[in-house]
Amino acid sequence: MTIRVLIADDQGIVRAGLTTILNGQPGIEVVGQAADGREAVALARQLRPDVCLFDIRMPHLDGIEATRLVAGPDRADPIAVVVITTFDTDEYIYGALKAGARGFLLKGTEPDQLIRAVHAAVRGDALIDPAVTRRLLATFATNAPAEPPAQPIEALTEREEEVLRTVARGRTNAEIAAELHISTSTVKFHLAGLMTKLAARNRVELAMWAYETNRMR
Incomplete structure (x- = not known):
């Protein structure tokens, strides 16, 4: 079964690079590319890819809102979204998680990590490197949550x-x-x-x- 991927990034060279890497792998096909968030959402709804790779900062509609529209908790038929981030400028990782992002990739990540992230998203898992975890926490640790954290359904041991x-x-x-x-x-x-x-x-x-x-x- 071929994994169908949609790539959304406002930089053409990034889209081209990701497409080359993914199309070079057996069982993966890039079925669409978008240069902004609005186009990304429209293509996602039209093509119904297995995985979307969304940059956070895009024109017209940012990656967080695009993620929410195709993968949010209120979606009856969510599509797996992996967020692409630079970390040196992105300030909204917390929001991307809340919007339904399933995984995170750093721009410039190694090709094998990209492939693993796509496969993990299809399985319903999330590939998030521990180093990314640490940097994510550094980004949103200072941001107070908008609502009280949910309580566990059962006490933790x-x-x-x-x-x-x-x-x-x-x-x-x-x-x-x-x-x-x-x-x-x-x-x-x-x-x-x-x-x-x-x-x-x-x-x-x-x-x-x-x-x-x-x-x-």
């Missing part, structure tokens, strides 16, 4: 609290296992439990919740 704090510090599964003296499979088990209890879609949302609820103090 002591071990889950420990895993949550290490995730919020940007640790990989292997690093968490080493720090807490548990196996990586146990780490994955606790991460799954945390995501269920907190209705989180990925480890960045877990980290956000940890900061919002002062778990890092």
Whole structure:
């Protein structure tokens, strides 16, 4: 089954580069390109790609609003969106997560990371490098949430609290296992439990919740 991808970025050279990389992979096809957010939303609705790659800063409609319109929590048929960010200028990562972004890529990321992110999005997962997690947290840690953080559907265990704090510090599964003296499979088990209890879609949302609820103090 071919994974169909839509790319939206206002820089032609970025669109061309991403298209070349993706079309060079078996089982992936770029089916559309957009130069602004409004065009991106229109093409997404018309083409129904499996994955959209949206830049955050685009003319007419920014990547956050474009993400909300195709992947937001109120969408009956959301399309997976992976946000492309530069971090040196982007200030709205928090908003992109709330709008429904499933993953994050840095512009200039290695091609294999791009491919993995596309495959992860199709599976319903999120590929967010721990280094990106740390930089994301640095961006939105100073931004107070617009509404009180949701409460877990079930109280977190002591071990889950420990895993949550290490995730919020940007640790990989292997690093968490080493720090807490548990196996990586146990780490994955606790991460799954945390995501269920907190209705989180990925480890960045877990980290956000940890900061919002002062778990890092």
